[in-house]
Amino acid sequence: MGKTAFLFPGQGSQSVGMGKQLADEHEVVRRYFEKADERLAFPLSDIIFNGPAETLKRTENTQPALLTTSIAVLSLLQEHGIEADYAAGHSLGEYSALVAAGAIAFDDAVYAVRKRGLFMEEAVPAGEGTMAAVLGMEKEELSLVTKEVTEGGHLVQLANLNCPGQIVISGMARGVEKAVKLAKEKGARRVIPLEVSGPFHSDLMKPAADQLRSVLDDITISDANLPVIANVTAKEVVKAAEIRDKLIEQLYSPVLWEDTVRRLLDLGVDTFIEIGAGNVLSGLVKKVERRAKTFVVTDKDSLNKTVHQLKEGT
Numbered sequence: 001m002g003k004t005a006f007l008f009p010g011q012g013s014q015s016v017g018m019g020k021q022l023a024d025e026h027e028v029v030r031r032y033f034e035k036a037d038e039r040l041a042f043p044l045s046d047i048i049f050n051g052p053a054e055t056l057k058r059t060e061n062t063q064p065a066l067l068t069t070s071i072a073v074l075s076l077l078q079e080h081g082i083e084a085d086y087a088a089g090h091s092l093g094e095y096s097a098l099v100a101a102g103a104i105a106f107d108d109a110v111y112a113v114r115k116r117g118l119f120m121e122e123a124v125p126a127g128e129g130t131m132a133a134v135l136g137m138e139k140e141e142l143s144l145v146t147k148e149v150t151e152g153g154h155l156v157q158l159a160n161l162n163c164p165g166q167i168v169i170s171g172m173a174r175g176v177e178k179a180v181k182l183a184k185e186k187g188a189r190r191v192i193p194l195e196v197s198g199p200f201h202s203d204l205m206k207p208a209a210d211q212l213r214s215v216l217d218d219i220t221i222s223d224a225n226l227p228v229i230a231n232v233t234a235k236e237v238v239k240a241a242e243i244r245d246k247l248i249e250q251l252y253s254p255v256l257w258e259d260t261v262r263r264l265l266d267l268g269v270d271t272f273i274e275i276g277a278g279n280v281l282s283g284l285v286k287k288v289e290r291r292a293k294t295f296v297v298t299d300k301d302s303l304n305k306t307v308h309q310l311k312e313g314t
Contacts, residue, residue, distance in 0.1 A: 005271070006097065007285070011062050017048075071099050073276050074275050084100075085267075085269065088260050092113060093281075104219065104221055119207075120251070123204060128172060133162075139167055142167055146171075162255075168194065223240050271293045275298075
């Protein structure tokens with residue numbers, strides 16, 4: 001019998017109205033959105049359900065919004081008796097995974113990621129840092145490109161190693177620009193500038209990591225009930241102290257997503273359930289292992305379909 005992993009999306013998967021249909025119909029879902037509003041002392045749920053998109057897209061709003069939606073939708077899945085053997089999340093999604101694993105209380109997590117978003121925004125003045133996705137280039141080659149540009153005085157690093165041939169780079173705007181040009185010269189198939197407000201998962205986030213440490217030191221982090229695959233190592237974490245350390249490192253370290261998926265496959269996972277918003281992670285899983293079973297749960301139809309297929313064992 002194969003194992004199951006819950007996957008939780010990161011920034012970029014958000015959309016206005018996410019979770020609204022389920023919140024309108026289910027008290028258990030609605031309660032999470034209300035709890036987020038209470039903990040943050042402002043109507044986050046109104047931004048999630050009604051927008052505008054520009055406001056939702058701001059990092060300090062996106063992060064608690066995605067976490068709230070993910071955990072609210074998860075609660076419904078669990079009411080149907082669907083459980084997992086492992087959990088993982090992409091960047092911000094790691095916090096959702098830790099809530100799912102019982103390591104961090106929802107209220108504390110929503111507060112922590114709101115702060116995380118603010119610290120990330122403040123770490124580098126707007127417009128000075130950016131990110132870009134590089135397609136069709138191996139990590140070893142791209143690593144040499146970023147090293148060359150950084151040594152030339154413009155910091156740029158590998159940020160998200162998502163799946164074979166899809167790597168995101170992050171750094172100073174000029175560094176990313178130079179690396180993009182060089183990567184194309186060296187055979188990158190395509191480059192897509194990302195709509196982000198800063199150079200996430202690069203050394204430029206170290207000031208934010210220092211601030212985040214004080215927030216994480218103030219909240220209770222417990223040992224996890226099920227192993228969570230850490231972005232930083234692509235290995236299981238369960239112990240509270242290690243969870244805290246890895247969350248701080250995560251802010252300025254690359255997200256090893258392809259390695260995370262491979263680790264889950266090695267652990268016997270054949271069923272991946274992406275929970276909350278969008279279907280980005282399921283697509284990345286399929287690029288790593290075509291035969292993996294993937295499910296996406298974001299609304300009533302996808303919930304019913306997933307529950308039916310899992311219960312029927314199809």
